[in-house]
Amino acid sequence: MTVSSAPGKVYLFGEHAVVYGEPAVPCAVERRATVSVSLRDDDHVRVRAEDLSLNGFTVEYSGSTGTRPDVDVPTPLVEAAMGYIDAAVEQARDAADAPDAGFDITVESDIPLGAGLGSSAAVVVAGIDAATRELGVELTPREIADRAYQAEHKVQEGQASRADTFCSAMGGAVRVEGDDCRTIDAPALPFVIGFDGGAGDTGALVSHVRGLRDQYDFAADTVETIGNIVRRGEKLLSEADPDSDPSEELLEELGEFMNFNHGLLEALGVSSRSLDSMVWAAREAGAYGAKLTGAGGGGCTVALDPTPETNTALRFTPGCEDAFRAELATEGVRVESEETGATERDQ
Numbered sequence: 001m002t003v004s005s006a007p008g009k010v011y012l013f014g015e016h017a018v019v020y021g022e023p024a025v026p027c028a029v030e031r032r033a034t035v036s037v038s039l040r041d042d043d044h045v046r047v048r049a050e051d052l053s054l055n056g057f058t059v060e061y062s063g064s065t066g067t068r069p070d071v072d073v074p075t076p077l078v079e080a081a082m083g084y085i086d087a088a089v090e091q092a093r094d095a096a097d098a099p100d101a102g103f104d105i106t107v108e109s110d111i112p113l114g115a116g117l118g119s120s121a122a123v124v125v126a127g128i129d130a131a132t133r134e135l136g137v138e139l140t141p142r143e144i145a146d147r148a149y150q151a152e153h154k155v156q157e158g159q160a161s162r163a164d165t166f167c168s169a170m171g172g173a174v175r176v177e178g179d180d181c182r183t184i185d186a187p188a189l190p191f192v193i194g195f196d197g198g199a200g201d202t203g204a205l206v207s208h209v210r211g212l213r214d215q216y217d218f219a220a221d222t223v224e225t226i227g228n229i230v231r232r233g234e235k236l237l238s239e240a241d242p243d244s245d246p247s248e249e250l251l252e253e254l255g256e257f258m259n260f261n262h263g264l265l266e267a268l269g270v271s272s273r274s275l276d277s278m279v280w281a282a283r284e285a286g287a288y289g290a291k292l293t294g295a296g297g298g299g300c301t302v303a304l305d306p307t308p309e310t311n312t313a314l315r316f317t318p319g320c321e322d323a324f325r326a327e328l329a330t331e332g333v334r335v336e337s338e339e340t341g342a343t344e345r346d347q
């Protein structure tokens with residue numbers, strides 16, 4: 001059995017705009033998805049998934065991706081979770097040239113599903129790493145990022161950028177602009193996350209922004225302006241010392257850019273009442289800045305505050321279900337344990 005894990009992420013800047021070739025800066029955070037994979041001696045795939053905000057479910061289905069399990073949880077969530085796992089299995093089989101490989105897979109995650117923290121990317125990244133290692137193939141984090149992107153791209157019907165998957169595979173802060181993906185240096189930023197208990201439909205939200213952008217030049221300008229904020233933000237990060245605590249001046253300016261970024265996302269219609277309430281609660285508690293993170297529609301906000309004030313304020317904010325501090329995850333995908341079976345590597 002091989003066990004791999006990969007982190008979730010927050011967007012410091014640039015979600016949605018990154019889909020149209022603007023840059024984005026996501027940062028990996030210490031909330032991880034862990035995927036355990038054992039090779040089977042038939043071509044079936046058995047998936048056990050817990051802690052995915054799905055109340056846990058266990059399913060067994062044939063290796064063909066057309067078959068859907070019969071379980072008593074909301075179909076769209078199961079379909080989404082299973083779709084990502086299917087796509088990860090397909091990528092692992094392709095990478096190892098083992099089209100008939102079957103797997104027992106267990107997914108555990110402390111990243112809420114569909115809430116803007118990159119849960120699906122983390123599951124796909126960790127899944128590809130564990131499944132390929134089970135098949136005796138060791139991919140680099142960049143190769144895993146690329147395959148995970150292909151998987152997400154397929155599930156999200158062509159509407160995914162490389163940002164979530166690259167960030168989860170590489171860890172730390174990254175910069176993504178189209179196919180140009182790099183890791184960047186950043187000081188440990190004091191992230192505080194608020195979670196409204198809900199989830200947004202990434203595909204529908206991306207389509208909504210695409211529609212607005214096609215229809216109105218001012219919406220296209222809004223997307224471009226988000227790109228300009230990202231460029232200014234990454235310049236600030238590049239001038240900071242990654243090994244020291246961020247200066248107050250840096251936090252103030254980054255915070256201001258985050259507030260701007262949130263306002264533009266709100267204008268594009270991807271915020272929600274609960275996300276806005278959490279953003280305002282954070283600002284009123286003294287956070288340097290706050291914004292939604294990820295696709296929006298519901299899910300999470302991210303604020304910058306080194307003090308406990310934002311965390312406390314969020315806990316008392318109607319609509320906020322959970323609030324927590326998140327450390328930058330400097331490590332991306334990693335193998336947690338490997339019990340080698342009769343794979344090629346051992347012979």
Ligand code: MEV
Pocket residue numbers: 014015016017018019116118159160161162163164202206294295
């Ligand atoms: C979703 O986490 C982020 C979006 O920008 C979509 C993507 O980049 O694939 C909304």
